[in-house]
Amino acid sequence: xxxxxxxxxxxxxxxxxxxxxxGSKSAKSFSLKTPKGTKDYxxxxxxxxxxxFSTITxxxxxxxxxxxxxxxxxxxxxxxxxxxEDSKLIYDLKDQGGEECSLRYxxxxxxxxxxxxxxxxxxxxxxxxxVYRRDQPAMTKGRMREFxxxxxxxxxxxxxxxxxxxxxxxxxxxxxxxxxxxxxIKINHRKILDAIFEVxxxxxxxxxxxxxxxxxxxxxPWADVKKEMTEEKGLDESVADKIGEYVRLxxxxxxxxxxxxxxxxxxxxxxxxxVADMDLFFKYAKIxxxxxYVSFDMSLARxxxxxxxxxxxxxxxxxxxxxxxxxxxxxxxxxxxxxxEIDESQVRVGSIAAGGRYDELVGxxxxxxxxxxxxxxxxxxxxxxxSFGVERIYSIVMSRLPxxxxxxxxTQVALKIATxxxxxxxxxxxxxxxxxxxxxxxxxxxxxxxPWAVLIGSDEVASGNVKIKxxxxxxxxxxxxxxxxxxDMISELKQRLGL
Amino acid sequence: xxxxxxxxxxxxxxxxxxxxxxGSKSAKSFSLKTPKGTKDYxxxxxxxxxxxFSTITxxxxxxxxxxxxxxxxxxxxxxxxxxxEDSKLIYDLKDQGGEECSLRYxxxxxxxxxxxxxxxxxxxxxxxxxVYRRDQPAMTKGRMREFxxxxxxxxxxxxxxxxxxxxxxxxxxxxxxxxxxxxxIKINHRKILDAIFEVxxxxxxxxxxxxxxxxxxxxxPWADVKKEMTEEKGLDESVADKIGEYVRLxxxxxxxxxxxxxxxxxxxxxxxxxVADMDLFFKYAKIxxxxxYVSFDMSLARxxxxxxxxxxxxxxxxxxxxxxxxxxxxxxxxxxxxxxEIDESQVRVGSIAAGGRYDELVGxxxxxxxxxxxxxxxxxxxxxxxSFGVERIYSIVMSRLPxxxxxxxxTQVALKIATxxxxxxxxxxxxxxxxxxxxxxxxxxxxxxxPWAVLIGSDEVASGNVKIKxxxxxxxxxxxxxxxxxxDMISELKQRLGL
Numbered sequence: 002x003x004x005x006x007x008x009x010x011x012x013x014x015x016x017x018x019x020x021x022x023x024g025s026k027s028a029k030s031f032s033l034k035t036p037k038g039t040k041d042y043x044x045x046x047x048x049x050x051x052x053x054f055s056t057i058t059x060x061x062x063x064x065x066x067x068x069x070x071x072x073x074x075x076x077x078x079x080x081x082x083x084x085x086e087d088s089k090l091i092y093d094l095k096d097q098g099g100e101e102c103s104l105r106y107x108x109x110x111x112x113x114x115x116x117x118x119x120x121x122x123x124x125x126x127x128x129x130x131x132v133y134r135r136d137q138p139a140m141t142k143g144r145m146r147e148f149x150x151x152x153x154x155x156x157x158x159x160x161x162x163x164x165x166x167x168x169x170x171x172x173x174x175x176x177x178x179x180x181x182x183x184x185x186i187k188i189n190h191r192k193i194l195d196a197i198f199e200v201x202x203x204x205x206x207x208x209x210x211x212x213x214x215x216x217x218x219x220x221x222p223w224a225d226v227k228k229e230m231t232e233e234k235g236l237d238e239s240v241a242d243k244i245g246e247y248v249r250l251x252x253x254x255x256x257x258x259x260x261x262x263x264x265x266x267x268x269x270x271x272x273x274x275x276v277a278d279m280d281l282f283f284k285y286a287k288i289x290x291x292x293x294y295v296s297f298d299m300s301l302a303r304x305x306x307x308x309x310x311x312x313x314x315x316x317x318x319x320x321x322x323x324x325x326x327x328x329x330x331x332x333x334x335x336x337x338x339x340x341x342e343i344d345e346s347q348v349r350v351g352s353i354a355a356g357g358r359y360d361e362l363v364g365x366x367x368x369x370x371x372x373x374x375x376x377x378x379x380x381x382x383x384x385x386x387x388s389f390g391v392e393r394i395y396s397i398v399m400s401r402l403p404x405x406x407x408x409x410x411x412t413q414v415a416l417k418i419a420t421x422x423x424x425x426x427x428x429x430x431x432x433x434x435x436x437x438x439x440x441x442x443x444x445x446x447x448x449x450x451x452p453w454a455v456l457i458g459s460d461e462v463a464s465g466n467v468k469i470k471x472x473x474x475x476x477x478x479x480x481x482x483x484x485x486x487x488x489d490m491i492s493e494l495k496q497r498l499g500l
Numbered sequence: 501x502x503x504x505x506x507x508x509x510x511x512x513x514x515x516x517x518x519x520x521x522x523g524s525k526s527a528k529s530f531s532l533k534t535p536k537g538t539k540d541y542x543x544x545x546x547x548x549x550x551x552x553f554s555t556i557t558x559x560x561x562x563x564x565x566x567x568x569x570x571x572x573x574x575x576x577x578x579x580x581x582x583x584x585e586d587s588k589l590i591y592d593l594k595d596q597g598g599e600e601c602s603l604r605y606x607x608x609x610x611x612x613x614x615x616x617x618x619x620x621x622x623x624x625x626x627x628x629x630x631v632y633r634r635d636q637p638a639m640t641k642g643r644m645r646e647f648x649x650x651x652x653x654x655x656x657x658x659x660x661x662x663x664x665x666x667x668x669x670x671x672x673x674x675x676x677x678x679x680x681x682x683x684x685i686k687i688n689h690r691k692i693l694d695a696i697f698e699v700x701x702x703x704x705x706x707x708x709x710x711x712x713x714x715x716x717x718x719x720x721p722w723a724d725v726k727k728e729m730t731e732e733k734g735l736d737e738s739v740a741d742k743i744g745e746y747v748r749l750x751x752x753x754x755x756x757x758x759x760x761x762x763x764x765x766x767x768x769x770x771x772x773x774x775v776a777d778m779d780l781f782f783k784y785a786k787i788x789x790x791x792x793y794v795s796f797d798m799s800l801a802r803x804x805x806x807x808x809x810x811x812x813x814x815x816x817x818x819x820x821x822x823x824x825x826x827x828x829x830x831x832x833x834x835x836x837x838x839x840x841e842i843d844e845s846q847v848r849v850g851s852i853a854a855g856g857r858y859d860e861l862v863g864x865x866x867x868x869x870x871x872x873x874x875x876x877x878x879x880x881x882x883x884x885x886x887s888f889g890v891e892r893i894y895s896i897v898m899s900r901l902p903x904x905x906x907x908x909x910x911t912q913v914a915l916k917i918a919t920x921x922x923x924x925x926x927x928x929x930x931x932x933x934x935x936x937x938x939x940x941x942x943x944x945x946x947x948x949x950x951p952w953a954v955l956i957g958s959d960e961v962a963s964g965n966v967k968i969k970x971x972x973x974x975x976x977x978x979x980x981x982x983x984x985x986x987x988d989m990i991s992e993l994k995q996r997l998g999l
Contacts, residue, residue, distance in 0.1 A: 033578075036574065043568060044568055427562075428561065428563075429564070434659050
């Protein structure tokens with residue numbers, strides 16, 4: 002009996018240390034995979050992804066942004082205390098004798114660290130890179146543990162709401178350029194939201210958790226959200242009802258007048274500041290021609306702690322969200338994680354970009370640099386930014402794009418010809434066989450969408466000619482290819498390829 | 501006394517666990533950094549790096565290669581047993597309840613895993629991505645713990661040496677396109693090298709370590725290498741002398757005739773196979789016009805275990821290697837790590853690309869997939885590839901390129917004008933100030949090399965005009981800018997910008 006227990010414990014130890022249990026035979030046969038929540042991207046997927054990146058990059062660059070690159074891991078303490086409850090999703094590196102490090106969870110915190118570390122007072126930067134979250138993967142919904150974010154941020158002391166409006170303009174330009182279909186950018190302001198909670202009577206320590214409940218209003222009916230606030234989170238029913246009145250408000254610019262007409266709310270200095278900001282925002286959004294895309298929505302709350310001003314989230318509108326290969330369960334509704342926390346800036350169904358103003362983050366790092374003191378005038382750098390979740394955009398673009406590959410097509414002579422083609426800048430490939438079969442090469446042209454073939458037989462070698470054959474289109478009378486002088490091969494091909 | 505010891509031990513424990521020692525005050529003031537061996541890349545550095553990547557990519561694509569992307573971490577067991585002694589440099593992720601994972605050490609092993617996992621029989625792929633090694637960093641020499649590799653590999657059953665010669669041709673094209681200066685590509689063959697060790701009498705279990713000693717011959721004189729072989733590694737002096745005769749041979753194609761004239765060596769079937777391969781290689785290299793770049797060097801050994809055929813390494817030639825900002829100690833000689841191991845495919849001083857044939861790696865993974873059995877005909881996929889270490893190339897290119905930025909240049913009207921410029925595809929920026937000072941904007945144009953400014957004062961607003969001013973060049977009579985109609989602004993700017 003005791004031996005059994007011991008053996009079982011031994012097995013548990015083996016499992017804990019990563020060795021296969023004694024009972025399991027073919028542990029090796031399960032090892033040929035990528036880690037949970039990660040995947041390889043094939044050439045076709047990469048070509049779509051790089052098109053998306055290049056479209057996004059060109060918008061960012063048009064706005065004068067420059068790119069920086071930061072390490073894939075950061076000192077653990079840099080990430081500590083930045084993500085609230087989601088900190089449990091951070092990947093740590095093993096302690097192998099040295100510093101404690103963690104994989105980056107987003108691109109915002111490393112950016113703030115970079116700005117503080119280098120004493121930068123203002124910069125407009127973009128970064129397109131992978132981030133890591135030990136979340137429960139939902140690959141079919143595009144939720145991965147390793148995924149790309151495309152971030153655009155403006156750091157610096159500027160006049161109120163000008164860079165904020167530009168971030169929303171950038172979102173409109175990116176999503177329009179990518180042709181993702183119709184979308185709306187929901188906006189709200191943390192100070193107005195805080196004022197609502199304040200005047201409704203939410204205790205200080207419950208603001209964050211009540212805020213998450215509010216953020217579910219686009220998925221759940223008010224009754225359910227209220228239930229969560231009162232039954233789960235212990236809020237007084239009267240307080241919840243008051244919140245409910247406020248956060249169900251949405252509209253456009255005219256909503257500001259509605260808010261101004263609420264004396265109880267406007268008694269809060271936070272509300273006054275938020276409303277003044279939003280007033281400016283709408284002024285600038287009008288000039289930027291983006292008013293039609295914007296919806297002022299008091300239920301937008303966002304989960305991350307570090308936002309201090311305007312917040313926004315771009316969502317595909319209902320009509321546009323249809324099940325695609327990679328998104329069979331898309332419903333247009335927000336996705337809520339276990340425990341009721343909403344996963345910020347993660348790829349949600351329907352949500353494709355999000356961000357906001359975070360004025361304190363750089364200051365946290367600057368203060369650390371100065372050993373906790375000297376919170377001087379210039380130690381803080383206000384920031385605002387937007388992050389695009391590319392997996393969702395990817396699946397939309399992927400479902401529409403036709404396959405597209407452009408390539409051009411042995412004996413020993415083939416090596417020489419390939420050399421000439423490469424030297425002339427013409428993409429070329431050949432079968433690595435001394436005696437390749439013609440038909441198999443034709444098949445390769447078909448499969449790889451190679452538009453032109455150069456044919457060489459003993460006749461051609463003897464006469465100093467080559468045949469060039471259109472593999473994409475059958476040309477009447479030229480089914481066997483056209484014979485051209487070897488010395489004219491490059492110019493003939495260039496002409497036909499339009500090079 | 502004992503209390504003192506205990507307190508000191510406590511401190512040691514704290515340090516070991518990453519906490520600050522009780523005595524140290526401002527632990528936080530040291531945290532604002534990137535992890536050891538990593539760095540942020542600034543906008544300027546990124547622009548140089550992306551030019552290098554785009555040059556390399558265009559060569560790879562010209563040869564018909566497609567790109568794939570793999571996760572930054574792999575299951576630990578995928579990497580186990582692939583890198584010999586260097587396995588100690590692998591970064592592991594912390595066990596947070598799940599799979600054991602490690603950061604990728606190179607791009608070759610993940611590629612082989614990808615090929616085996618997907619049952620791919622042939623593919624020509626490239627990948628440009630970061631790899632991770634817990635090596636002693638030497639940032640000034642460009643040796644980092646996080647660094648980029650640019651890999652080009654051909655997988656598939658093909659006729660001997662055709663893809664191998666193409667990899668060397670690709671190296672020549674890449675290094676020529678990048679204009680790195682004069683270089684030579686050293687080549688050798690693992691089978692010839694193994695035959696040399698065999699006929700010299702090196703015991704089987706010492707072949708790897710003796711091979712590393714040989715690889716130092718371009719840095720150390722033969723006497724030192726021999727000393728390492730005999731005194732450190734216990735080889736008979738007569739055996740070392742025999743090796744010495746062989747490995748000091750170098751030359752070009754004619755070296756093959758010299759080898760063929762050595763009956764003892766040629767009695768080895770491995771030597772016969774290696775020489776036949778190299779004979780073919782030179783034949784193809786001649787057709788590919790790369791003979792001038794190639795040096796047949798019997799002292800090239802390479803450290804990685806998985807090579808099975810031709811091996812090569814591109815090195816800058818002595819005259820070309822000069823100290824640069826990032827490389828103050830460049831000497832053109834190979835760098836040897838502590839313990840005498842040579843760091844393979846790592847950025848060495850002078851070495852900028854390396855690779856070779858590895859025919860067994862995919863088979864190791866395929867065998868694992870089939871539970872260790874079924875080593876059938878198609879379970880193995882022979883591969884050959886080359887890896888470019890971009891940090892070294894980066895520092896060469898960086899030392900030559902001039903700063904280069906192209907950007908173009910408020911009241912509330914500025915937002916409207918910026919919108920028009922963005923809509924027209926003209927890059928534009930403005931100061932985010934309601935009342936910006938003109939001189940500070942002029943300074944920004946200078947700093948950011950912005951070629952044109954659009955000027956608006958109350959006069960211009962009233963008259964419906966704008967002034968456009970060349971910021972790059974002083975134009976006689978146009979020092980204050982040229983007044984144009986607001987409606988002509990875009991066309992006037994486009995014309996001047998050549999758009």
